[in-house]
Amino acid sequence: MKPETIHTVVFSPTGTSKKIASAVARGIASAAGTDPAETAPLRTIDLTHTAGASVTLPADTVAVIAAPVYGGHAAPTAVKRLETLRGEGTPAVVVAVYGNRAFEKAVAELAGLAVRQGFVPVAAGAFVGEHSYSTPETPVAAGRPDAQDLAEAAAFGAAVRKKLDAGNLTPVDAARLKDVRTPLLPMLRFIRFVLGYRRRQKKNPVVYLPAGDAGLCTHCGRCAAICPTQAIARGDEVHTDPARCIRCCACVKGCPVSARSFHTPFAAALARSFTRRKPPVIHL
CATH class of the missing domain: 3.30.70.20 (Alpha-Beta Plaits)
Known part of the structure:
Protein backbone atom coordinates (compact mmCIF):
# COMPACT_ATOMS: atom_id res chain seq x y z
CA MET A 1 0.00 0.00 0.00
CA LYS A 2 1.25 3.47 -0.91
CA PRO A 3 -0.47 5.98 1.41
CA GLU A 4 -1.69 9.15 -0.24
CA THR A 5 -1.52 11.06 3.06
CA ILE A 6 -0.20 10.42 6.56
CA HIS A 7 -2.34 11.97 9.28
CA THR A 8 -1.26 12.37 12.88
CA VAL A 9 -4.28 12.53 15.16
CA VAL A 10 -3.34 13.67 18.65
CA PHE A 11 -4.57 14.75 22.04
CA SER A 12 -1.46 16.20 23.65
CA PRO A 13 -1.80 18.84 26.41
CA THR A 14 1.93 19.01 27.19
CA GLY A 15 3.16 18.11 23.69
CA THR A 16 4.74 14.72 24.40
CA SER A 17 2.20 12.62 22.50
CA LYS A 18 2.39 15.00 19.55
CA LYS A 19 6.19 14.72 19.40
CA ILE A 20 6.05 10.93 19.34
CA ALA A 21 3.25 10.82 16.76
CA SER A 22 5.11 13.26 14.51
CA ALA A 23 8.27 11.16 14.69
CA VAL A 24 6.35 8.00 13.80
CA ALA A 25 4.70 9.79 10.86
CA ARG A 26 8.06 11.07 9.62
CA GLY A 27 9.39 7.53 9.80
CA ILE A 28 6.50 6.26 7.71
CA ALA A 29 7.08 9.00 5.13
CA SER A 30 10.87 8.83 4.96
CA ALA A 31 10.89 5.07 4.55
CA ALA A 32 9.45 5.61 1.09
CA GLY A 33 12.79 6.93 -0.14
CA THR A 34 14.15 10.28 -1.20
CA ASP A 35 12.03 10.79 -4.33
CA PRO A 36 9.54 13.56 -3.41
CA ALA A 37 6.96 11.89 -5.64
CA GLU A 38 7.09 8.84 -3.38
CA THR A 39 6.65 10.76 -0.12
CA ALA A 40 3.13 11.15 1.20
CA PRO A 41 2.28 14.58 2.64
CA LEU A 42 1.95 14.85 6.42
CA ARG A 43 -1.17 16.32 8.00
CA THR A 44 -2.13 16.90 11.64
CA ILE A 45 -5.49 16.72 13.37
CA ASP A 46 -4.92 18.19 16.83
CA LEU A 47 -7.79 17.44 19.21
CA THR A 48 -6.10 18.91 22.27
CA HIS A 49 -8.26 21.99 22.59
CA THR A 50 -11.37 21.08 20.67
CA ALA A 51 -13.13 18.03 19.31
CA GLY A 52 -13.83 19.83 16.07
CA ALA A 53 -16.14 18.61 13.36
CA SER A 54 -16.44 14.94 12.48
CA VAL A 55 -13.64 13.88 10.12
CA THR A 56 -13.46 10.79 7.91
CA LEU A 57 -10.06 9.51 6.76
CA PRO A 58 -10.22 7.33 3.63
CA ALA A 59 -8.63 3.94 3.17
CA ASP A 60 -5.68 5.32 1.19
CA THR A 61 -4.56 7.31 4.25
CA VAL A 62 -2.48 6.17 7.21
CA ALA A 63 -3.49 7.54 10.62
CA VAL A 64 -1.08 7.80 13.54
CA ILE A 65 -3.35 8.10 16.58
CA ALA A 66 -1.62 9.13 19.81
CA ALA A 67 -2.87 10.00 23.29
CA PRO A 68 -1.50 10.14 26.84
CA VAL A 69 -2.08 7.59 29.57
CA TYR A 70 -3.86 8.69 32.74
CA GLY A 71 -3.94 6.13 35.53
CA GLY A 72 -3.31 3.19 33.23
CA HIS A 73 -6.04 4.16 30.76
CA ALA A 74 -6.25 6.23 27.61
CA ALA A 75 -7.05 9.78 28.74
CA PRO A 76 -10.87 9.99 28.88
CA THR A 77 -10.96 13.42 27.22
CA ALA A 78 -8.83 12.05 24.38
CA VAL A 79 -11.17 9.10 23.92
CA LYS A 80 -14.21 11.38 23.76
CA ARG A 81 -12.62 13.63 21.15
CA LEU A 82 -11.29 10.74 19.08
CA GLU A 83 -14.87 9.54 18.71
CA THR A 84 -15.37 12.37 16.19
CA LEU A 85 -12.93 10.57 13.87
CA ARG A 86 -14.04 7.99 11.31
CA GLY A 87 -12.16 5.56 9.12
CA GLU A 88 -13.09 3.52 6.06
CA GLY A 89 -10.95 0.48 6.70
CA THR A 90 -8.12 2.98 7.14
CA PRO A 91 -4.82 1.59 8.46
CA ALA A 92 -3.84 3.14 11.79
CA VAL A 93 -0.91 3.15 14.14
CA VAL A 94 -2.08 3.53 17.75
CA VAL A 95 0.34 4.97 20.28
CA ALA A 96 -0.05 5.55 24.00
CA VAL A 97 2.41 7.86 25.77
CA TYR A 98 2.93 7.28 29.48
CA GLY A 99 5.03 8.76 32.26
CA ASN A 100 7.45 5.86 32.89
CA ARG A 101 5.16 4.08 35.39
CA ALA A 102 2.89 1.81 33.32
CA PHE A 103 0.59 2.00 30.31
CA GLU A 104 -1.56 -0.95 31.46
CA LYS A 105 -4.73 -1.06 29.30
CA ALA A 106 -4.25 2.20 27.42
CA VAL A 107 -2.89 0.84 24.13
CA ALA A 108 -5.56 -1.86 23.92
CA GLU A 109 -8.22 0.78 24.65
CA LEU A 110 -6.96 3.02 21.84
CA ALA A 111 -6.85 0.08 19.45
CA GLY A 112 -10.39 -0.94 20.41
CA LEU A 113 -11.59 2.60 19.84
CA ALA A 114 -9.85 2.71 16.46
CA VAL A 115 -11.63 -0.48 15.37
CA ARG A 116 -15.02 0.86 16.47
CA GLN A 117 -14.40 4.02 14.46
CA GLY A 118 -13.63 2.12 11.28
CA PHE A 119 -9.82 1.88 11.39
CA VAL A 120 -7.55 -1.14 11.10
CA PRO A 121 -4.79 -0.97 13.76
CA VAL A 122 -1.83 -2.35 11.83
CA ALA A 123 0.69 -1.41 14.52
CA ALA A 124 0.68 -0.38 18.16
CA GLY A 125 3.17 1.08 20.58
CA ALA A 126 3.73 2.56 24.01
CA PHE A 127 6.32 5.31 24.41
CA VAL A 128 7.48 7.30 27.41
CA GLY A 129 6.99 11.04 27.81
CA GLU A 130 7.72 13.31 30.75
CA HIS A 131 5.11 12.68 33.44
CA SER A 132 2.55 15.44 33.93
CA TYR A 133 3.52 15.62 37.61
CA SER A 134 7.25 15.87 36.91
CA THR A 135 9.02 18.93 38.32
CA PRO A 136 12.69 19.77 38.89
CA GLU A 137 12.20 18.71 42.53
CA THR A 138 10.36 15.48 41.66
CA PRO A 139 11.54 14.46 38.16
CA VAL A 140 9.67 11.64 36.44
CA ALA A 141 10.98 10.84 32.95
CA ALA A 142 12.12 14.46 32.72
CA GLY A 143 12.87 15.65 29.19
CA ARG A 144 11.33 12.69 27.45
CA PRO A 145 10.74 12.06 24.67
CA ASP A 146 14.39 12.80 24.06
CA ALA A 147 16.48 12.29 20.93
CA GLN A 148 16.72 8.55 21.52
CA ASP A 149 12.96 8.21 21.96
CA LEU A 150 12.26 10.17 18.79
CA ALA A 151 14.76 8.11 16.80
CA GLU A 152 13.09 4.92 18.02
CA ALA A 153 9.67 6.34 17.12
CA ALA A 154 10.91 7.16 13.61
CA ALA A 155 12.35 3.64 13.26
CA PHE A 156 8.99 2.24 14.35
CA GLY A 157 7.34 4.32 11.62
CA ALA A 158 9.80 3.01 9.05
CA ALA A 159 8.94 -0.56 10.06
CA VAL A 160 5.25 0.23 9.70
CA ARG A 161 5.88 1.53 6.18
CA LYS A 162 7.65 -1.69 5.22
CA LYS A 163 4.61 -3.63 6.43
CA LEU A 164 2.28 -1.43 4.39
CA ASP A 165 4.49 -1.59 1.28
CA ALA A 166 4.30 -5.37 1.48
CA GLY A 167 0.52 -5.09 1.32
CA ASN A 168 0.16 -6.42 4.84
CA LEU A 169 -2.86 -4.81 6.50
CA THR A 170 -3.26 -7.50 9.15
CA PRO A 171 -4.54 -5.94 12.38
CA VAL A 172 -2.45 -6.40 15.50
CA ASP A 173 -3.63 -7.57 18.89
CA ALA A 174 -2.67 -4.56 21.02
CA ALA A 175 -3.46 -6.49 24.19
CA ARG A 176 -0.25 -8.44 23.58
CA LEU A 177 1.81 -5.37 24.47
CA LYS A 178 3.09 -5.81 28.00
CA ASP A 179 4.42 -3.20 30.40
CA VAL A 180 8.15 -3.07 31.00
CA ARG A 181 8.66 -4.52 34.46
CA THR A 182 9.59 -2.26 37.34
CA PRO A 183 12.05 -3.73 39.88
CA LEU A 184 10.25 -5.37 42.80
CA LEU A 185 11.32 -3.10 45.66
CA PRO A 186 10.37 0.20 43.97
CA MET A 187 7.06 -1.32 42.89
CA LEU A 188 6.28 -2.53 46.41
CA ARG A 189 7.20 0.90 47.76
CA PHE A 190 4.78 2.54 45.32
CA ILE A 191 1.98 0.09 46.10
CA ARG A 192 2.46 0.78 49.79
CA PHE A 193 2.19 4.51 49.12
CA VAL A 194 -1.01 4.07 47.06
CA LEU A 195 -2.69 1.97 49.74
CA GLY A 196 -1.80 4.52 52.40
CA TYR A 197 -2.98 7.38 50.19
CA ARG A 198 -6.35 5.72 49.66
CA ARG A 199 -6.80 5.21 53.38
CA ARG A 200 -6.02 8.86 54.06
CA GLN A 201 -8.37 10.00 51.31
CA LYS A 202 -11.14 7.85 52.73
CA LYS A 203 -10.77 9.45 56.17
CA ASN A 204 -10.00 12.99 55.04
CA PRO A 205 -10.58 13.60 51.30
CA VAL A 206 -8.32 16.22 49.72
CA VAL A 207 -8.74 17.59 46.20
CA TYR A 208 -5.39 18.36 44.57
CA LEU A 209 -5.53 20.94 41.78
CA PRO A 210 -3.05 23.10 39.88
CA HIS A 263 1.38 19.82 44.61
CA THR A 264 0.34 16.21 44.98
CA PRO A 265 1.96 13.47 47.08
CA PHE A 266 1.95 11.28 43.99
CA ALA A 267 4.75 13.34 42.45
CA ALA A 268 7.34 12.40 45.06
CA ALA A 269 6.16 8.77 45.12
CA LEU A 270 6.49 8.46 41.35
CA ALA A 271 9.90 10.15 41.36
CA ARG A 272 11.19 7.72 44.01
CA SER A 273 9.80 4.57 42.46
CA PHE A 274 10.14 4.93 38.69
CA THR A 275 13.64 6.20 38.06
CA ARG A 276 14.77 3.41 35.72
CA ARG A 277 14.48 4.40 32.06
CA LYS A 278 11.84 2.36 30.27
CA PRO A 279 12.14 1.75 26.52
CA PRO A 280 9.26 1.86 24.04
CA VAL A 281 7.23 -1.29 23.45
CA ILE A 282 5.93 -1.92 19.93
CA HIS A 283 3.92 -4.51 18.03
CA LEU A 284 3.50 -4.86 14.27
Whole structure:
Protein backbone atom coordinates (compact mmCIF):
# COMPACT_ATOMS: atom_id res chain seq x y z
CA MET A 1 0.00 0.00 0.00
CA LYS A 2 1.25 3.47 -0.91
CA PRO A 3 -0.47 5.98 1.41
CA GLU A 4 -1.69 9.15 -0.24
CA THR A 5 -1.52 11.06 3.06
CA ILE A 6 -0.20 10.42 6.56
CA HIS A 7 -2.34 11.97 9.28
CA THR A 8 -1.26 12.37 12.88
CA VAL A 9 -4.28 12.53 15.16
CA VAL A 10 -3.34 13.67 18.65
CA PHE A 11 -4.57 14.75 22.04
CA SER A 12 -1.46 16.20 23.65
CA PRO A 13 -1.80 18.84 26.41
CA THR A 14 1.93 19.01 27.19
CA GLY A 15 3.16 18.11 23.69
CA THR A 16 4.74 14.72 24.40
CA SER A 17 2.20 12.62 22.50
CA LYS A 18 2.39 15.00 19.55
CA LYS A 19 6.19 14.72 19.40
CA ILE A 20 6.05 10.93 19.34
CA ALA A 21 3.25 10.82 16.76
CA SER A 22 5.11 13.26 14.51
CA ALA A 23 8.27 11.16 14.69
CA VAL A 24 6.35 8.00 13.80
CA ALA A 25 4.70 9.79 10.86
CA ARG A 26 8.06 11.07 9.62
CA GLY A 27 9.39 7.53 9.80
CA ILE A 28 6.50 6.26 7.71
CA ALA A 29 7.08 9.00 5.13
CA SER A 30 10.87 8.83 4.96
CA ALA A 31 10.89 5.07 4.55
CA ALA A 32 9.45 5.61 1.09
CA GLY A 33 12.79 6.93 -0.14
CA THR A 34 14.15 10.28 -1.20
CA ASP A 35 12.03 10.79 -4.33
CA PRO A 36 9.54 13.56 -3.41
CA ALA A 37 6.96 11.89 -5.64
CA GLU A 38 7.09 8.84 -3.38
CA THR A 39 6.65 10.76 -0.12
CA ALA A 40 3.13 11.15 1.20
CA PRO A 41 2.28 14.58 2.64
CA LEU A 42 1.95 14.85 6.42
CA ARG A 43 -1.17 16.32 8.00
CA THR A 44 -2.13 16.90 11.64
CA ILE A 45 -5.49 16.72 13.37
CA ASP A 46 -4.92 18.19 16.83
CA LEU A 47 -7.79 17.44 19.21
CA THR A 48 -6.10 18.91 22.27
CA HIS A 49 -8.26 21.99 22.59
CA THR A 50 -11.37 21.08 20.67
CA ALA A 51 -13.13 18.03 19.31
CA GLY A 52 -13.83 19.83 16.07
CA ALA A 53 -16.14 18.61 13.36
CA SER A 54 -16.44 14.94 12.48
CA VAL A 55 -13.64 13.88 10.12
CA THR A 56 -13.46 10.79 7.91
CA LEU A 57 -10.06 9.51 6.76
CA PRO A 58 -10.22 7.33 3.63
CA ALA A 59 -8.63 3.94 3.17
CA ASP A 60 -5.68 5.32 1.19
CA THR A 61 -4.56 7.31 4.25
CA VAL A 62 -2.48 6.17 7.21
CA ALA A 63 -3.49 7.54 10.62
CA VAL A 64 -1.08 7.80 13.54
CA ILE A 65 -3.35 8.10 16.58
CA ALA A 66 -1.62 9.13 19.81
CA ALA A 67 -2.87 10.00 23.29
CA PRO A 68 -1.50 10.14 26.84
CA VAL A 69 -2.08 7.59 29.57
CA TYR A 70 -3.86 8.69 32.74
CA GLY A 71 -3.94 6.13 35.53
CA GLY A 72 -3.31 3.19 33.23
CA HIS A 73 -6.04 4.16 30.76
CA ALA A 74 -6.25 6.23 27.61
CA ALA A 75 -7.05 9.78 28.74
CA PRO A 76 -10.87 9.99 28.88
CA THR A 77 -10.96 13.42 27.22
CA ALA A 78 -8.83 12.05 24.38
CA VAL A 79 -11.17 9.10 23.92
CA LYS A 80 -14.21 11.38 23.76
CA ARG A 81 -12.62 13.63 21.15
CA LEU A 82 -11.29 10.74 19.08
CA GLU A 83 -14.87 9.54 18.71
CA THR A 84 -15.37 12.37 16.19
CA LEU A 85 -12.93 10.57 13.87
CA ARG A 86 -14.04 7.99 11.31
CA GLY A 87 -12.16 5.56 9.12
CA GLU A 88 -13.09 3.52 6.06
CA GLY A 89 -10.95 0.48 6.70
CA THR A 90 -8.12 2.98 7.14
CA PRO A 91 -4.82 1.59 8.46
CA ALA A 92 -3.84 3.14 11.79
CA VAL A 93 -0.91 3.15 14.14
CA VAL A 94 -2.08 3.53 17.75
CA VAL A 95 0.34 4.97 20.28
CA ALA A 96 -0.05 5.55 24.00
CA VAL A 97 2.41 7.86 25.77
CA TYR A 98 2.93 7.28 29.48
CA GLY A 99 5.03 8.76 32.26
CA ASN A 100 7.45 5.86 32.89
CA ARG A 101 5.16 4.08 35.39
CA ALA A 102 2.89 1.81 33.32
CA PHE A 103 0.59 2.00 30.31
CA GLU A 104 -1.56 -0.95 31.46
CA LYS A 105 -4.73 -1.06 29.30
CA ALA A 106 -4.25 2.20 27.42
CA VAL A 107 -2.89 0.84 24.13
CA ALA A 108 -5.56 -1.86 23.92
CA GLU A 109 -8.22 0.78 24.65
CA LEU A 110 -6.96 3.02 21.84
CA ALA A 111 -6.85 0.08 19.45
CA GLY A 112 -10.39 -0.94 20.41
CA LEU A 113 -11.59 2.60 19.84
CA ALA A 114 -9.85 2.71 16.46
CA VAL A 115 -11.63 -0.48 15.37
CA ARG A 116 -15.02 0.86 16.47
CA GLN A 117 -14.40 4.02 14.46
CA GLY A 118 -13.63 2.12 11.28
CA PHE A 119 -9.82 1.88 11.39
CA VAL A 120 -7.55 -1.14 11.10
CA PRO A 121 -4.79 -0.97 13.76
CA VAL A 122 -1.83 -2.35 11.83
CA ALA A 123 0.69 -1.41 14.52
CA ALA A 124 0.68 -0.38 18.16
CA GLY A 125 3.17 1.08 20.58
CA ALA A 126 3.73 2.56 24.01
CA PHE A 127 6.32 5.31 24.41
CA VAL A 128 7.48 7.30 27.41
CA GLY A 129 6.99 11.04 27.81
CA GLU A 130 7.72 13.31 30.75
CA HIS A 131 5.11 12.68 33.44
CA SER A 132 2.55 15.44 33.93
CA TYR A 133 3.52 15.62 37.61
CA SER A 134 7.25 15.87 36.91
CA THR A 135 9.02 18.93 38.32
CA PRO A 136 12.69 19.77 38.89
CA GLU A 137 12.20 18.71 42.53
CA THR A 138 10.36 15.48 41.66
CA PRO A 139 11.54 14.46 38.16
CA VAL A 140 9.67 11.64 36.44
CA ALA A 141 10.98 10.84 32.95
CA ALA A 142 12.12 14.46 32.72
CA GLY A 143 12.87 15.65 29.19
CA ARG A 144 11.33 12.69 27.45
CA PRO A 145 10.74 12.06 24.67
CA ASP A 146 14.39 12.80 24.06
CA ALA A 147 16.48 12.29 20.93
CA GLN A 148 16.72 8.55 21.52
CA ASP A 149 12.96 8.21 21.96
CA LEU A 150 12.26 10.17 18.79
CA ALA A 151 14.76 8.11 16.80
CA GLU A 152 13.09 4.92 18.02
CA ALA A 153 9.67 6.34 17.12
CA ALA A 154 10.91 7.16 13.61
CA ALA A 155 12.35 3.64 13.26
CA PHE A 156 8.99 2.24 14.35
CA GLY A 157 7.34 4.32 11.62
CA ALA A 158 9.80 3.01 9.05
CA ALA A 159 8.94 -0.56 10.06
CA VAL A 160 5.25 0.23 9.70
CA ARG A 161 5.88 1.53 6.18
CA LYS A 162 7.65 -1.69 5.22
CA LYS A 163 4.61 -3.63 6.43
CA LEU A 164 2.28 -1.43 4.39
CA ASP A 165 4.49 -1.59 1.28
CA ALA A 166 4.30 -5.37 1.48
CA GLY A 167 0.52 -5.09 1.32
CA ASN A 168 0.16 -6.42 4.84
CA LEU A 169 -2.86 -4.81 6.50
CA THR A 170 -3.26 -7.50 9.15
CA PRO A 171 -4.54 -5.94 12.38
CA VAL A 172 -2.45 -6.40 15.50
CA ASP A 173 -3.63 -7.57 18.89
CA ALA A 174 -2.67 -4.56 21.02
CA ALA A 175 -3.46 -6.49 24.19
CA ARG A 176 -0.25 -8.44 23.58
CA LEU A 177 1.81 -5.37 24.47
CA LYS A 178 3.09 -5.81 28.00
CA ASP A 179 4.42 -3.20 30.40
CA VAL A 180 8.15 -3.07 31.00
CA ARG A 181 8.66 -4.52 34.46
CA THR A 182 9.59 -2.26 37.34
CA PRO A 183 12.05 -3.73 39.88
CA LEU A 184 10.25 -5.37 42.80
CA LEU A 185 11.32 -3.10 45.66
CA PRO A 186 10.37 0.20 43.97
CA MET A 187 7.06 -1.32 42.89
CA LEU A 188 6.28 -2.53 46.41
CA ARG A 189 7.20 0.90 47.76
CA PHE A 190 4.78 2.54 45.32
CA ILE A 191 1.98 0.09 46.10
CA ARG A 192 2.46 0.78 49.79
CA PHE A 193 2.19 4.51 49.12
CA VAL A 194 -1.01 4.07 47.06
CA LEU A 195 -2.69 1.97 49.74
CA GLY A 196 -1.80 4.52 52.40
CA TYR A 197 -2.98 7.38 50.19
CA ARG A 198 -6.35 5.72 49.66
CA ARG A 199 -6.80 5.21 53.38
CA ARG A 200 -6.02 8.86 54.06
CA GLN A 201 -8.37 10.00 51.31
CA LYS A 202 -11.14 7.85 52.73
CA LYS A 203 -10.77 9.45 56.17
CA ASN A 204 -10.00 12.99 55.04
CA PRO A 205 -10.58 13.60 51.30
CA VAL A 206 -8.32 16.22 49.72
CA VAL A 207 -8.74 17.59 46.20
CA TYR A 208 -5.39 18.36 44.57
CA LEU A 209 -5.53 20.94 41.78
CA PRO A 210 -3.05 23.10 39.88
CA ALA A 211 -3.21 26.63 41.24
CA GLY A 212 -1.74 30.04 40.53
CA ASP A 213 0.36 32.26 42.75
CA ALA A 214 -1.29 35.68 42.88
CA GLY A 215 2.05 37.28 43.70
CA LEU A 216 3.72 35.91 40.56
CA CYS A 217 0.86 35.78 38.07
CA THR A 218 0.98 38.49 35.40
CA HIS A 219 -2.44 37.55 33.99
CA CYS A 220 -0.94 37.00 30.55
CA GLY A 221 -3.66 34.41 29.90
CA ARG A 222 -1.36 31.71 28.55
CA CYS A 223 -2.56 29.09 31.05
CA ALA A 224 -6.17 29.74 30.08
CA ALA A 225 -5.27 29.50 26.39
CA ILE A 226 -3.44 26.17 26.65
CA CYS A 227 -5.80 24.42 29.08
CA PRO A 228 -7.48 21.66 27.03
CA THR A 229 -10.72 21.69 29.03
CA GLN A 230 -11.24 25.42 29.73
CA ALA A 231 -10.68 24.87 33.45
CA ILE A 232 -8.99 28.29 33.78
CA ALA A 233 -10.83 31.52 33.04
CA ARG A 234 -9.06 34.45 31.43
CA GLY A 235 -8.73 37.19 34.06
CA ASP A 236 -8.94 34.68 36.93
CA GLU A 237 -5.79 32.70 36.19
CA VAL A 238 -4.97 31.86 39.82
CA HIS A 239 -7.99 29.57 40.16
CA THR A 240 -8.85 26.22 38.57
CA ASP A 241 -12.30 24.73 38.02
CA PRO A 242 -12.20 21.33 39.75
CA ALA A 243 -15.08 20.02 37.63
CA ARG A 244 -13.12 20.62 34.41
CA CYS A 245 -9.48 20.07 35.38
CA ILE A 246 -7.93 16.79 34.20
CA ARG A 247 -4.57 17.35 35.98
CA CYS A 248 -2.64 17.34 32.73
CA CYS A 249 -0.48 20.17 34.12
CA ALA A 250 -0.20 21.93 30.77
CA CYS A 251 -0.79 25.16 32.67
CA VAL A 252 2.08 24.41 35.07
CA LYS A 253 4.58 23.52 32.36
CA GLY A 254 3.46 26.33 30.08
CA CYS A 255 3.45 29.27 32.50
CA PRO A 256 6.21 31.69 31.42
CA VAL A 257 6.75 33.03 34.96
CA SER A 258 6.30 29.76 36.92
CA ALA A 259 3.21 31.12 38.64
CA ARG A 260 1.29 27.86 38.31
CA SER A 261 2.09 24.80 40.40
CA PHE A 262 0.60 21.45 41.29
CA HIS A 263 1.38 19.82 44.61
CA THR A 264 0.34 16.21 44.98
CA PRO A 265 1.96 13.47 47.08
CA PHE A 266 1.95 11.28 43.99
CA ALA A 267 4.75 13.34 42.45
CA ALA A 268 7.34 12.40 45.06
CA ALA A 269 6.16 8.77 45.12
CA LEU A 270 6.49 8.46 41.35
CA ALA A 271 9.90 10.15 41.36
CA ARG A 272 11.19 7.72 44.01
CA SER A 273 9.80 4.57 42.46
CA PHE A 274 10.14 4.93 38.69
CA THR A 275 13.64 6.20 38.06
CA ARG A 276 14.77 3.41 35.72
CA ARG A 277 14.48 4.40 32.06
CA LYS A 278 11.84 2.36 30.27
CA PRO A 279 12.14 1.75 26.52
CA PRO A 280 9.26 1.86 24.04
CA VAL A 281 7.23 -1.29 23.45
CA ILE A 282 5.93 -1.92 19.93
CA HIS A 283 3.92 -4.51 18.03
CA LEU A 284 3.50 -4.86 14.27
